[in-house]
Amino acid sequence: MAGAAARPLSNGLLSIGQVLARLQDDFSDLSPSKLRFLEEQGLVTPERTKSGYRKFSQAHIERLRLILTLQRDHYLPLKVIAEVLDELDQGRDPIIPGAAPRSASSILAPKRVLSSDELCRSTGASVRFLGEAIAAGLLPAAEVFPHDAVAQLTALLRLAERGITPRHLRSLRVAAEREAELITHAVSTRGLKSGTPAGAEDALEFAGYLDTVRSGVLRRRVSGA
Template sequence: MLHTPSGGARSGTAATDRGLMSIGAVLNRLREEFPEVTISKIRFLESEGLIEPQRTPSGYRKFSAGDVERLAHVLRMQRDHYLPLKVIREHLDAMERGEAVALPVVGRQRTGEDVPEPPGRATVARIGRAELLAAADIAEGDLAEWESYGLITPLEDGVYDAEAVTVASLVSELGRFGIEPRHLRLMKAAADREAGLVDQVVAPLRRHRNPQTRAHAEARAKELAALTMRLHASLVQTALGVRLP
């Protein structure tokens, strides 16, 4: 059974560290399955009421194994079903009440089914415009503005890579801090350069005639992408002179 958040009621008491983890330890545990997860993402999910870790008297978050399980469940539903957080929260609440509920589907799920793929390239899950708006819980005007800045780009047939849901959610989250889409163009340009560097490394493998070698190219691309993301996060922390807990 999924964990029911209960940390808020004890936030003013001295929480024991026995069996509890810091947010950094939680991040390390989750990154094996979710290499893109960040501390900001965990904090955001907390602010949205998806989890409620305990707090020490000094204000540090302490997560139980149940909290980590719930976090992983939320991240899987976002990754595999492209659901907005409101729908995920309602689904978890229903499960904790013991109700048998079917999980709503937005777009095409990543089921691992045997789908033909273009040579050397993994099949990309796609969603339509209306599905993207619903999954990210954004307005049509927001999406149009973000497209004008190149933050989100439709594919040739007018649909979107399902990762656009994550991009839209993060752009929206940053907007809560006064960071406007025009401010994010430099980040998009940097991401494009990093992607170009990774592609340059794996391109010879992707062009190989051996299917196993091409499959290895995709695994190598994911590994390099995860490393560049971690390096980017560390460089930003160093530049700001901060250390995330």
Template sequence: MSIGEVLSELRPEFPDTTISKLRFLEAEGLVEPERTASGYRKYSWDDVARLRFVLTAQRDQYLPLRVIRAQLAELEAAGSAPVALRLVGAPDPDAPAPAIEVADTRCSRTELLERTGLADSALAEIERLGLITCRSPGWYDEDALAIAQAVAGLARHGIEPRHLRAFRASADREVGLYAQLIAPLARQRDPAARARAAETAHELAGLSQALHAALLRAGLRDVLER
């Protein structure tokens, strides 16, 4: 397959994937497609399976590339890489095509209220507090939807939007900290550097989420054991 065909194969499951990202993963040694005599990349199904392995580990476990690279090396050393990777991604010609649910990337105000169960007044309040922002010309992205769903869930436990100011302030501090690491890469015109910036942002977000969850579990465990 060409790089464009690989992108079409992966995009339904990994919508954030781009040609620049595929080239970046190749530059990082995660996949090594063959080259034609004229220099064009040609990917095999095993290459696509490796890419699925990498993208799944990033999305679901927030693993850095060096850890994913080590996992692939261990599979290859054990002689189980082809089987393991085919289980992750290569198609079974006798199996029915799986139904793929593609997440909405945007929704209207009415749709957001319907999908979260928030009252219009509650949505207006979390907008006023800066927890979510309506994009022009009047739609909300998937992050806004996720935030609204979380706010609605917390509300069912009696936690009101006004109690969530600290979350916004904490997130802003983290953004400021991580921006110092990401901005120099993001400002470069080199597509590989910009792809590396996106990978770093994804990894940092995952690590922050894991740290925050662990700190909460540790604190709540102390409460439960009193």
């Protein structure tokens, strides 16, 4: 669905919203602000229109996919990721630091889904803990899980070690459902006003903005600012 909605422009380039539609199924925490941050760090350099809007090519998409995978699955800092990208830009295929022998190009191989047993083995979670996460609505009730469920379940385990269990986080699901309703209404209203049908990329762009606002509020409350 996302791929169909993220139809490229006539010149083959994608907007930020379309990039989100392409990548957010695999990287749920991706937002417009994160894309801009990666650009500021010099890791990706999108093209610019005369009006200053960012436009991304397919090469940019694959570069972003590699950056985000190295962050999520290999926990590499941006400085090391920049070194890996520099190696690639020079025509080499670097081995990922700190990982079993695996080249950067192999990172971009098509993802596979995980069974519940594979997900538990990958994270060290028990089947019971996975069930608690599913019961709380924090992971889908499914026979197979997308790869980003590894990062989600790992985060839930780290929280549980600090006394915040999945049942304490049911409110996250409720809040997410309310935000989804808000986004659906906003996108629909925007589409009616503009006279153009609302696409999935519009909803994902709205979600990215909400995520940025939510994260800022949470960090300020935690830091006491």
